[in-house]
Amino acid sequence: MQNLTEEILKATKEALDDISSCSDIQSLRKISSVYKGKESKLYKILTEISKLQGDEKKFIGSCINESKEKIDNVLLQKEQELKISEYEKEESEYLDITLNKEDKKLGSTHPVTQMIQKIVDVFSLYGFSHVTDREIETDWFCFQALNMDVDHPAREMQDTFYIEENHILPRTHTSSVQIRTMIKAKPPIRIISAGRVYRNENQDARHSFMFYQYEGLIIDNNISIADLKSILTQALRKIFENDKIDLRLRHSYFPYTEPSFEIDATCMLCQGKGCKVCDFKGWLELLGAGMVHPQVLRNVKIDPKKYQGFAFGGGPERLIMIKNEINDTRLFYENDLRFLSQLKKL
Numbered sequence: 001m002q003n004l005t006e007e008i009l010k011a012t013k014e015a016l017d018d019i020s021s022c023s024d025i026q027s028l029r030k031i032s033s034v035y036k037g038k039e040s041k042l043y044k045i046l047t048e049i050s051k052l053q054g055d056e057k058k059f060i061g062s063c064i065n066e067s068k069e070k071i072d073n074v075l076l077q078k079e080q081e082l083k084i085s086e087y088e089k090e091e092s093e094y095l096d097i098t099l100n101k102e103d104k105k106l107g108s109t110h111p112v113t114q115m116i117q118k119i120v121d122v123f124s125l126y127g128f129s130h131v132t133d134r135e136i137e138t139d140w141f142c143f144q145a146l147n148m149d150v151d152h153p154a155r156e157m158q159d160t161f162y163i164e165e166n167h168i169l170p171r172t173h174t175s176s177v178q179i180r181t182m183i184k185a186k187p188p189i190r191i192i193s194a195g196r197v198y199r200n201e202n203q204d205a206r207h208s209f210m211f212y213q214y215e216g217l218i219i220d221n222n223i224s225i226a227d228l229k230s231i232l233t234q235a236l237r238k239i240f241e242n243d244k245i246d247l248r249l250r251h252s253y254f255p256y257t258e259p260s261f262e263i264d265a266t267c268m269l270c271q272g273k274g275c276k277v278c279d280f281k282g283w284l285e286l287l288g289a290g291m292v293h294p295q296v297l298r299n300v301k302i303d304p305k306k307y308q309g310f311a312f313g314g315g316p317e318r319l320i321m322i323k324n325e326i327n328d329t330r331l332f333y334e335n336d337l338r339f340l341s342q343l344k345k346l
């Protein structure tokens, strides 16, 4: 019996020494299976117990249980210690990718995109639905259907880059969307569209080979110039966030409208008194508009005796330039963040 208790003590000490010198969870698991498994010394002693009698058997049995319990407790404690130290190690090595958050600047949509969104939102208040269409057009949709036949001199105002075959060209204005819409939809029609247009222009402060336009169209019964003036006045007041703006319609010429107008707004920088921006006129030229020409309606199979309408078109850049007193369109396309991030008033 003396021998057995000594063996139990020895086996227990061995196990406890191994556990305490263990430095990672994986080797602890191995040690645990060695000391708890059937190959362990304690298990072997347990098998000898059957040879003992009465009190002796009881005593050795309880010694083994006590030893197993001790080993289990120490294993559990060691496991917790190792888990904590591994967690602490992982945490100290953890790479926090959110660091230096202050240095990263958030991007934003381009001012022209923001202005187009504003135009679309404002006109939607008056029942205009937003439509988009292709930038590569045919000669018919861009010119002929808009009353500009092949030799029409008005084409000279909008020279473009022709692709000889199939009469395909990059659209010179968004007015082609009017034709695309009227061919598909029946009146009443109320649409607003915006996008890129292309012209064969020399680059200077006021001209660019690519720029943006917005285009509006209403076709319905009993539409008059009064409707044109009233809707555009209300919409432009909302876009400029200025209720004092009035509109002035100046006679102009577009082959696809009759009568045609150049629309001027009260200069919002001097409230119509006259300043450098409005050339001391008190008015700023904003967009072109007019009553849709009966021939255009006939071209898209709408009866001009039953339906009338008005159309308008202009550049979103012009609206931003007025609000921010900018005098060079090229700045919009140079992608200089110092310029783009200054444009707060849209």
Ligand code: DAH
Binding pocket: 172, 173, 174, 175, 215, 216, 254, 256, 257, 287, 288, 289, 290, 310, 311, 312, 313, 314
């Ligand atoms: N398409 C014209 C341009 O590019 C703008 C315009 C004028 C559009 C009169 C219209 C309109 O719809 O009725 O200069």
